[in-house]
Amino acid sequence: DAKTTQPPSMDCAEGRAANLPCNHSTISGNEYVYWYRQIHSQGPQYIIHGLKNNETNEMASLIITEDRKSSTLILPHATLRDTAVYYCIVRVKAAGNKLTFGGGTRVLVKP
């Protein structure tokens, strides 16, 4: 699986959009970009994933650049409960493909 690079931490104001960048310059054509988050030692929570098109669900939006070398997770209106470590992971979408967690981005949402 390709490696990813994320900033170690970032702050965000409550109610504002949080934009979390991720670089994955060695991503392969069949690898998807997945985002998970872990809120204070809870089990990681699946957020969203995409291949090349932008994706949106009830939690977040995922913007993938045209060359697929980077992506941005957008939390449109951050709340205090969004404080967590966010992980960007690239992997082939197939049975048996484990998730490889890097350091992630520690996001602190401030009032």
Place this chain on the structure above:
Amino acid sequence: NAGVMQNPRHLVRRRGQEARLRCSPMKGHSHVYWYRQLPEEGLKFMVYLQKENIIDESGMPKERFSAEFPKEGPSILRIQQVVRGDSAAYFCASQTPETYEQYFGPGTRLTVT
């Protein structure tokens, strides 16, 4: 629709005892992964199982650790003769059969005294 269930949530064992961690996947999921998170570290893959089969155990320590996922019942991660270094949070995840997302349980926090 119940999520992934793990029990116990907290487990305290003395050095040398055995620890058994259980994971019940989401309904309809037959693939289970186990991950370990040491204090202040990221999650690390341990083992991937399907019903009655271990598919990938490349992340399992060579000794004292074993896993199973029987035809009936939960997946079990077993740690024999626990040592203090086994103290960690152990998470299991089950995988959707069509889209391959993994959904995690709340974890079992093992403390070895």
